[in-house]
Amino acid sequence: xxxxxxxxxxxxxxxxxxxxxxxxxxxxxxxxxxxxxxxxxxxxxxxxxxxxxxxxxxxxxxxxxxxxxxxxxxxxxxxxxxxxxxxxxxxxxxxxxxxxxxxxxxxxxxxxxxxxxxxxxxxxxxxxxxxxxxxxxxxxxxxxxxxxxxxxxxxxxxxxxxxxxxxxxxx
Amino acid sequence: xxxxxxxxxxxxxxxxxxxxxxxxxxxxxxxxxxxxxxxxxxxxxxxxxxxxxxxxxxxxxxxxxxxxxxxxxxxxxxxxxxxxxxxxxxxxxxxxxxxxxxxxxxxxxxxxxxxxxxxxxxxxxxxxxxxxxxxxxxxxxxxxxxxxxxxxxxxxxxxxxxxxxxxxxxx
Amino acid sequence: xxxxxxxxxxxxxxxxxxxxxxxxxxxxxxxxxxxxxxxxxxxxxxxxxxxxxxxxxxxxxxxxxxxxxxxxxxxxxxxxxxxxxxxxxxxxxxxxxxxxxxxxxxxxxxxxxxxxxxxxxxxxxxxxxxxxxxxxxxxxxxxxxxxxxxxxxxxxxxxxxxxxxxxxxxx
Amino acid sequence: xxxxxxxxxxxxxxxxxxxxxxxxxxxxxxxxxxxxxxxxxxxxxxxxxxxxxxxxxxxxxxxxxxxxxxxxxxxxxxxxxxxxxxxxxxxxxxxxxxxxxxxxxxxxxxxxxxxxxxxxxxxxxxxxxxxxxxxxxxxxxxxxxxxxxxxxxxxxxxxxxxxxxxxxxxx
Numbered sequence: 001x002x003x004x005x006x007x008x009x010x011x012x013x014x015x016x017x018x019x020x021x022x023x024x025x026x027x028x029x030x031x032x033x034x035x036x037x038x039x040x041x042x043x044x045x046x047x048x049x050x051x052x053x054x055x056x057x058x059x060x061x062x063x064x065x066x067x068x069x070x071x072x073x074x075x076x077x078x079x080x081x082x083x084x085x086x087x088x089x090x091x092x093x094x095x096x097x098x099x100x101x102x103x104x105x106x107x108x109x110x111x112x113x114x115x116x117x118x119x120x121x122x123x124x125x126x127x128x129x130x131x132x133x134x135x136x137x138x139x140x141x142x143x144x145x146x147x148x149x150x151x152x153x154x155x156x157x158x159x160x161x162x163x164x165x166x167x168x169x170x171x
Numbered sequence: 172x173x174x175x176x177x178x179x180x181x182x183x184x185x186x187x188x189x190x191x192x193x194x195x196x197x198x199x200x201x202x203x204x205x206x207x208x209x210x211x212x213x214x215x216x217x218x219x220x221x222x223x224x225x226x227x228x229x230x231x232x233x234x235x236x237x238x239x240x241x242x243x244x245x246x247x248x249x250x251x252x253x254x255x256x257x258x259x260x261x262x263x264x265x266x267x268x269x270x271x272x273x274x275x276x277x278x279x280x281x282x283x284x285x286x287x288x289x290x291x292x293x294x295x296x297x298x299x300x301x302x303x304x305x306x307x308x309x310x311x312x313x314x315x316x317x318x319x320x321x322x323x324x325x326x327x328x329x330x331x332x333x334x335x336x337x338x339x340x341x342x
Numbered sequence: 343x344x345x346x347x348x349x350x351x352x353x354x355x356x357x358x359x360x361x362x363x364x365x366x367x368x369x370x371x372x373x374x375x376x377x378x379x380x381x382x383x384x385x386x387x388x389x390x391x392x393x394x395x396x397x398x399x400x401x402x403x404x405x406x407x408x409x410x411x412x413x414x415x416x417x418x419x420x421x422x423x424x425x426x427x428x429x430x431x432x433x434x435x436x437x438x439x440x441x442x443x444x445x446x447x448x449x450x451x452x453x454x455x456x457x458x459x460x461x462x463x464x465x466x467x468x469x470x471x472x473x474x475x476x477x478x479x480x481x482x483x484x485x486x487x488x489x490x491x492x493x494x495x496x497x498x499x500x501x502x503x504x505x506x507x508x509x510x511x512x513x
Numbered sequence: 514x515x516x517x518x519x520x521x522x523x524x525x526x527x528x529x530x531x532x533x534x535x536x537x538x539x540x541x542x543x544x545x546x547x548x549x550x551x552x553x554x555x556x557x558x559x560x561x562x563x564x565x566x567x568x569x570x571x572x573x574x575x576x577x578x579x580x581x582x583x584x585x586x587x588x589x590x591x592x593x594x595x596x597x598x599x600x601x602x603x604x605x606x607x608x609x610x611x612x613x614x615x616x617x618x619x620x621x622x623x624x625x626x627x628x629x630x631x632x633x634x635x636x637x638x639x640x641x642x643x644x645x646x647x648x649x650x651x652x653x654x655x656x657x658x659x660x661x662x663x664x665x666x667x668x669x670x671x672x673x674x675x676x677x678x679x680x681x682x683x684x
Contacts, residue, residue, distance in 0.1 A: 423598025
């Protein structure tokens with residue numbers, strides 16, 4: 001293996017726990033909008049995987065990612081975990097947009113169908129997450145990844161548990 | 172935000188398409204064993220996310236990952252996409268171990284339950300993938316992520332399409 | 343337990359294999375329309391569970407069911423299997439509407455979220471299935487169950503394998 | 514269609530709400546054992562679909578069903594909803610066996626893979642449900658349907674919400 005075979009990527013991020021703590025004083029929508037606008041740093045996972053939260057609105061979140069060789073699996077295409085990560089994110093954020101200060105969520109399960117392989121020549125893809133229903137304890141969301149030409153790469157659903165945060169959490 | 176807040180991680184990998192092509196001349200088990208033994212480089216996704224294929228045997232694959240802050244989501248814990256990536260990998264590899272030269276697979280869907288959050292203090296976790304059934308066209312696998320103390324972090328299933336590779340693929 | 347406690351339901355149906363065989367000479371849409379219009383008898387499962395195929399169009403199918411006490415689980419509400427059966431049906435039929443003569447399908451997996459319990463006082467509910475994508479080998483569909491007031495009871499997805507029927511099948 | 518084409522099945526059951534109410538005074542295991550032993554009548558769904566709760570033990574439930582023509586779908590085999598109903602039942606019951614008096618559960622979602630078609634000549638099949646994990650709010654179970662020869666027909670997972678019943682529920 002020659003030296004020229006080696007590829008390299010530098011990932012940087014900022015203290016995620018501080019950011020998460022700051023988020024506890026905000027509604028989900030305000031928190032995510034602070035990330036979109038740059039007032040709060042994005043979480044490390046977005047730097048690592050290389051995606052960006054583009055827009056949020058009540059019940060809906062959109063992220064963008066440009067697939068690259070660093071995402072490749074042993075079969076020579078983008079690893080399915082990348083689509084899963086992106087969809088998990090937008091579906092969770094879609095639920096998060098509906099939560100007031102003092103309410104939190106955690107994702108219980110995701111289900112992802114891979115419909116078309118992404119490669120380093122795919123170009124930017126967008127993931128859209130939308131709530132299906134947000135109840136008192138359980139929320140369901142759905143998500144899709146498409147490219148600019150409307151081609152569908154993956155589609156999924158998520159189930160979240162929604163709950164009151166402990167009173168001390170926001171301090 | 173002071174300079175000391177910034178964290179940094181350098182990821183390096185090797186040409187994944189060359190490796191995938193080399194794999195076409197091998198059975199799934201031989202290919203994955205070549206990656207375990209270092210004769211073939213691991214795919215980029217393993218460098219990016221930071222996991223290692225530890226062992227494979229017919230119908231079974233095991234990977235190890237040490238969760239870190241670089242995997243964190245906006246809620247202050249490891250992003251669900253990391254568990255999904257790991258389980259997608261071991262379940263797909265478990266199916267791959269059963270395929271002779273000339274047969275390929277692609278993952279159609281995964282379903283992941285998140286049972287316990289991983290954090291930067293969790294330590295190493297292992298993902299085990301096992302086949303449930305490999306048919307002529309469809310394969311099903313299941314996977315679990317546990318730590319050394321046997322605590323369960325995530326569990327899932329995958330459905331794969333298995334097929335004959337085009338005759339030109341192995342050249 | 344007095345005699346008056348006993349409830350009774352009589353289910354009747356017609357030879358399903360003859361009907362399935364007749365279907366092999368028709369496109370999916372023509373076959374399902376023949377069932378909607380009464381030219382072909384509905385399959386036994388619809389008599390047993392008590393649902394009706396109401397409309398089909400390319401990529402879409404709609405069924406109606408009135409939940410009753412005979413559907414009850416040990417918890418005193420309609421068993422989740424009823425929603426699963428209904429959604430499995432409309433999602434499979436939505437895929438079936440897209441298949442020409444000589445093509446068949448089988449459902450590989452379904453995933454159902456239960457969002458609201460159905461009871462004997464719910465009244466008629468409708469299940470709508472729609473295709474997400476129909477490829478050469480794999481199709482994905484989604485479905486929802488709602489009542490006349492638009493309340494959502496269940497939502498799901500299905501993955502189907504689509505294939506050429508053996509040439510002898512249509513004889 | 515001649516008169517002899519018509520098939521007929523009579524289904525009888527007993528007041529399910531009375532039984533469900535009786536169950537509120539029992540632990541899940543005692544309630545289900547009362548159904549196994551005949552002290553409480555089975556729920557209507559079991560009469561309608563034709564399955565029997567055979568054994569329960571902590572974290573595990575087993576049911577038996579003999580597939581028949583009355584379960585057939587429009588493709589000439591047992592409808593997938595039957596396997597889904599059976600697996601939903603055994604997975605829910607497996608969770609139920611772990612709950613003391615005063616705790617209840619509801620199934621949030623199920624995911625079923627269909628691995629082999631059941632027909633009227635399959636003979637008796639058994640569905641086994643086992644818990645994967647029962648937490649304070651969320652439980653996960655898995656299930657499989659096999660025949661006497663060990664052939665696998667379907668496999669799935671379920672997610673349940675577990676909770677305290679309202680104090681008035683047991684009265």
